[in-house]
Amino acid sequence: MTPHLVDIPILETQRLRLRAPLASDFEPFAEFRMSERAVTVGGPFTRSEVYAQFGELFGHWVLRGFGRWIVADRLSDEPFGVVGLWFPEGWPEPEVAWSVFEGGEGKGIAFEASLAAREFAYSTFGWTTAISLIVDNNPRSFALAKRLGAKFEAPFHHPVLGAMQIWRHPGPESLP
Template sequence: MAAEVVLETARLRLRRFTPDDVDHLVELDSDPEVMRFLTGGRPTPRATVRDEQLPRLLRQYDAHPGLGRWAAEDRDSGGFLGWFALDPSDDGTQAELGYRLRRSAWGRGLATEGSLALVRHAFDMVGVRRVWAQTMTVNSRSRAVMARAGLRYGRTFHLHFDDPAPGTEHGEVEYELLRSDWRPSSPGTR
């Protein structure tokens, strides 16, 4: 049985994860460059993906319909590119925008394309009141995606990590977009 497709853009297909996606997620998180701003380049252990992360993602689909984390595939080839997320707040009125793509997908505008589509989905289909995203201050590429998706810089803050990634000393940034400030664009969703 095929996984449920949540939305499509000109070049992306976002679908629900399935238990068969363990290898995709392990491979994605095994690339030190992909994980650079998340764990300092350390991979996520397979057992963590299989026994903790993926089961949590699958449970989220029923708890907050229309929100969650989805596998991103190339619309033409069907190849796994990474994931996009609208991770729900506890009450489902807010969603954290997120994305993690393979290096082969970088620099092609896919993060912006998927993010624009999800912002539209969050406000038009789900009806959240706020979409927000966070990254390390030094992650300029991710910050640019957030801005192109319509989110605005909100704050810089500092967290404590026992084993911080390089650049942590500069803090984290949060971007946000409120429903009342959102202006629909045309991200090409179908």
């Protein structure tokens, strides 16, 4: 029997498919989350912690009705990262969040996927605004937020992640 708790929609862009996680995505997800590259998301983590975080990808959809997708190549289905709508306990408000695995960096994947996720939040859920919450030592994410049209709004202190910045995305009325 296959449990069915939530339908996770599939979004497609020119190059990407944003889809529900598959068991085969765990290893690339774990490789990223256990590496030094995960410092910007509170890592590196142990494999056990990563397993719980992988399950959290599904759980957020169940608890909030929205969540993050695995971003995969439309043709090969190779996973490139995790992008989507995120509002965990302790966050000031819902955000557009991104993490790109090593092989996906520098290709515009986070930009393309984040645009699709934000558009989905605005058109499907009626969001009128969104933030991205970025740790202070993440200049690549600051650059991506700017490219998405977001503007620095305020500092934020998270009890685990420390100093962060709130970046405000343009509302749906401001987008082309």
